Amino acid sequence: MPVRTTTAAAVAAMLAAAALGLAPHQAQAASATMPTAAAAQPELRFHDIPGSGGITLKGNVFTPAGATPGRTYPLIVLPTSWGMPQIEYIAQARKLADSGYIVVGYTSRGFWLSGGEIETAGPADVADVSAVIDWALATTPADPARIGLGGVSYGAGISLLASAHDPRIKAVVALSGWADLIESIYSGRTQHLQAAGLLGAAGAITGRPGPELRQILGDFLGSKLDKEQAMIDWGRKRSPAEKVDRINANGAAIMLGNAWGDTIFPPNQYAAFYEKLTGPKRLEFRPGDHATAEATGLLGLPNDTWTNAHRWFDRYLKGERNGVDTEAPVQIKSRSTGGYEGYADWKSVGSGGTERIDLSDSEHVFANVDSGANGGIVMLSNLLDQFLKTPPVASIPLLPRSFAAVWQSRRYDEERRIRGTVRLHTTVTPTKGDGTFVAYLYDVGPLGLGKLVSNAPYTFHGKTPGQAFAVDLELFSTAYDVPEGHRLALVVDTVDPLYIEHNPTGAQLTFSSPRTDPSWVSVPLREQ
Numbered sequence: 001m002p003v004r005t006t007t008a009a010a011v012a013a014m015l016a017a018a019a020l021g022l023a024p025h026q027a028q029a030a031s032a033t034m035p036t037a038a039a040a041q042p043e044l045r046f047h048d049i050p051g052s053g054g055i056t057l058k059g060n061v062f063t064p065a066g067a068t069p070g071r072t073y074p075l076i077v078l079p080t081s082w083g084m085p086q087i088e089y090i091a092q093a094r095k096l097a098d099s100g101y102i103v104v105g106y107t108s109r110g111f112w113l114s115g116g117e118i119e120t121a122g123p124a125d126v127a128d129v130s131a132v133i134d135w136a137l138a139t140t141p142a143d144p145a146r147i148g149l150g151g152v153s154y155g156a157g158i159s160l161l162a163s164a165h166d167p168r169i170k171a172v173v174a175l176s177g178w179a180d181l182i183e184s185i186y187s188g189r190t191q192h193l194q195a196a197g198l199l200g201a202a203g204a205i206t207g208r209p210g211p212e213l214r215q216i217l218g219d220f221l222g223s224k225l226d227k228e229q230a231m232i233d234w235g236r237k238r239s240p241a242e243k244v245d246r247i248n249a250n251g252a253a254i255m256l257g258n259a260w261g262d263t264i265f266p267p268n269q270y271a272a273f274y275e276k277l278t279g280p281k282r283l284e285f286r287p288g289d290h291a292t293a294e295a296t297g298l299l300g301l302p303n304d305t306w307t308n309a310h311r312w313f314d315r316y317l318k319g320e321r322n323g324v325d326t327e328a329p330v331q332i333k334s335r336s337t338g339g340y341e342g343y344a345d346w347k348s349v350g351s352g353g354t355e356r357i358d359l360s361d362s363e364h365v366f367a368n369v370d371s372g373a374n375g376g377i378v379m380l381s382n383l384l385d386q387f388l389k390t391p392p393v394a395s396i397p398l399l400p401r402s403f404a405a406v407w408q409s410r411r412y413d414e415e416r417r418i419r420g421t422v423r424l425h426t427t428v429t430p431t432k433g434d435g436t437f438v439a440y441l442y443d444v445g446p447l448g449l450g451k452l453v454s455n456a457p458y459t460f461h462g463k464t465p466g467q468a469f470a471v472d473l474e475l476f477s478t479a480y481d482v483p484e485g486h487r488l489a490l491v492v493d494t495v496d497p498l499y500i501e502h503n504p505t506g507a508q509l510t511f512s513s514p515r516t517d518p519s520w521v522s523v524p525l526r527e528q
Contacts, residue, residue, distance in 0.1 A: 041065055042097035044090070049106055049135050052127035055115030058086050059106030059132070062097035067141055074317040075142035077132050078105040079125075081291065082154035083202040085112045089150075091300035096310065100318070102142045106132055108154060110207045117210035118203050121157050121238045129162035133169075144168065146317045150309060152176050152291050152298070153264075160240035163252045171316035173309040175257040176291040178265040179273030180242075181235040187266065188473060190436060190457035191220055191500040194378035195264045223500060225461060241269070244276045253280035253316040257305050259288035260335055260478045261382025261391075263375075263498065267477045268421060271346045280316065280325060283346065284308065285479065286333040289382035332419070335385060336481035341419075341526070349479075350420035350524025355409075357488060359426060359519035362512045363405030365437075367503035370495040371404035373440050375455045378498065394440075396489050397448040405492040405511050407521075408444065416482040420524035422454055422475040424490070427519060429468040429510040434461045435494070436501035437509060439473055441521070442489045443482045450489055454478045457499045470517060490521050 043063045051057040064073055076096055078089045086107040093103040109128055110118030119125055129149065136142045148171040149159035156177025163169045178184045185192040200217050203209050209217070216234050219227040236242050247254070254277055258270045267285055274283040284305065286293040297303030308331075311324040328342025332349065343349050376382065376392035385391040399406060424439050436459040442450030454475040463469060482488060492511060494503050513519035 042094055043067075044094070046086075049104075049132055051109060051115065052124055052131045053116070055109060057106045057109065057115070057128060057132065058113045059104055060086055060090070060093075061136070061140060062093045062101075062103040063140065064097050064100050064102070072141050072143035073100055073102045074146035074148065074313070075102045075104070075133070075136055075140070076148045076150060076313060076317075077129060077136065078103065078149075079129065079151050079155040079158045080106065080108050080111065081152045082108075082199060083111060083206040088152075088298060092297060092306055095300075096313070099310070099314070101313070102136065102140050104132055104136050104140075108158065110210065112206060117208045118213055119210050120213050121154065121161055122212075125158050126161050126165050129158060130166045133166065146170060148172065148313050148317050150174070150313070152294060157181075157238070157240065160247070160254070161238070161243065163250060163254070164240065164243035164246040167250045169250065169252050171253045171255075171313055173255045173257075173312055175294050175305060175309070176259065176262060176265060177256070178269065179240045180269040181239045182232055183269040184265045186220075186232075186235070187268075188456055188458040189461075190459040191223065192263070192498060193221070193500045194498050196220060198378055199264070221500070223502065241273045241276070244273065248278045251279050253312065255282040255284075255309065255312040257284040257286075257293065257309075259286055259290065259293045259382065259386070260476075261288060261385055262290045263378040263382060264290040268474060271421075271477060274330075275346050282308075282312065282324070282329050282331070284331045285477070287335045287338075287382075288386035289379050292383050292386055332479050334417075334479045334481060335389070335391075336479075341479075350526070352417070352419070352525040352527035355416070355523045355525060357407065357409045357490065357521045357523065358513070359407045359490065359511070359521065360513050361407065362510065363407070363492070364508065364510045365405050365492070365494065366402055367435065367494040367507035367509060368501075368505065369400075369403040370497075371399050371491075371493040373399060373404055373438075373491045373493050374496045375438070375440070375452065375498045392452040394442065394450045394452075394491070395448055396442060396444050396450045396491070399491065403493055407490045409488040411487045412482060412484060415484050416488070416523070417526040417528075418453060418478060418480045418482065418523055419526040421477045422524065423522040424471070424473045424475065425520050425522075426471050427468050427512045427514055427517060428460075428471050429466065429512065430460070430463055430507065431465055431509075432504045432507040433463050433465055434502045434504060435459070435463075435507055435509060436499070436503055437492050437494050438496045438499065439475060440491045441475060441523075442491060443480065444487050444489045445483075446485060450491075453480045453482075453488070455496075457496065459502050461502070468512065468514075488523065
């Protein structure tokens with residue numbers, strides 16, 4: 001442990017130096033106490049902060065340059081992301097301190113050198129936030145009436161949960177977080193294999209998973225259906241959406257930001273949560289994958305997400321009239337054009353009406369074989385879409401029809417701007433009582449190459465073999481423009497590396513469109 005401690009301290013000092021622009025010899029001196037290199041810059045100090053239950057949290061504090069005795073400053077607390085050390089936010093914390101904030105960043109419990117075990121945003125993590133606020137009010141010139149929280153991913157989820165429990169919190173910026181943990185990694189009653197596996201591996205490498213997390217993760221990845229309700233109850237306790245009434249009652253101003261292609265916390269659950277908030281609120285969606293939209297800002301580079309985060313804090317902690325509260329509260333960026341669009345609410349995003357594609361032909365597929373249609377690789381595929389506009393692709397004419405059901409729209413004579421949540425309604429007849437299928441929507445060009453627009457999994461258990469049942473499935477929300485001359489294709493198959501599938505050996509699925517209950521895909525469009 002001494003070796004790990006010394007190494008972690010040295011790495012932290014060097015990374016902090018990179019963010020602050022210090023020379024190597026200055027970085028070594030900064031590992032315990034780090035004033036900035038120039039007197040006009042904010043002061044940075046590293047601290048052991050008492051957390052809840054008697055543990056120690058490793059943290060750092062930025063104080064504005066020239067802070068005068070007797071004066072108080074607004075406080076921002078930044079819990080770290082899953083697997084990240086306390087220096088994660090140093091670049092942004094320094095900028096916030098430059099503009100007059102006390103900023104406290106700390107490593108979440110169970111990770112790196114902070115005490116305790118990983119409790120996955122449990123009650124102890126929420127109590128840690130209040131303990132850090134108490135400590136900051138007692139040891140820094142922080143103003144108890146102007147307290148904000150912010151974070152990325154795990155830090156975002158903890159911040160939202162804390163805003164339900166601590167009424168002192170006046171503003172929250174939650175980036176790439178979750179509001180509904182179940183809908184994030186168990187949507188469509190399907191385990192998101194790569195997402196859960198990545199989180200589990202990162203936790204084991206960078207921290208100390210507690211026994212409850214180890215049990216839940218083992219049951220989840222092991223498909224222990226008899227433990228399903230216990231897993232759902234565990235997730236609900238850690239879901240801000242379950243505490244939205246308390247969040248609304250406390251009245252914090254909430255800013256939410258996420259990526260369209262987030263493979264860990266998909267956008268639908270954030271949008272649904274946003275609609276339930278009654279206080280000051282803002283929702284931003286951009287191209288990318290988990291935490292990639294704000295990643296460059298963590299390195300101190302120009303970043304729209306962090307710029308708006310600063311504006312949000314300035315408005316609701318400083319009272320600045322900077323216009324962030326008078327802009328359209330829902331701001332989205334198209335994956336195709338990169339341009340921003342503003343809407344009065346989430347429901348208005350697809351206000352141009354919907355296009356319905358009838359799925360009139362019956363399709364029959366054999367399960368357990370990957371057709372070649374899939375949602376890509378966690379953290380990678382949608383990152384490429386963000387920067388290179390290259391989403392996962394499939395040759396639609398070459399997909400084997402024994403393993404993939406395919407329906408296509410007509411060829412469009414004008415552009416279709418998809419905005420919001422695509423919905424699928426169909427009738428499924430299985431040959432086995434359990435099963436999984438994944439629906440994909442593709443933008444298909446003249447040569448038959450399909451670019452993935454969206455997807456979503458669906459799993460069923462305990463159905464009667466040979467008996468049809470209706471399915472309603474929401475695909476992951478998106479903003480994508482289908483060019484003139486292209487068409488849309490819905491593809492359904494039964495295997496995707498992103499998810500755990502539950503198709504028994506020899507299973508087959510039939511997708512039909514009964515006359516009394518036709519099957520369709522509903523595509524929301526932006527006003528032309």
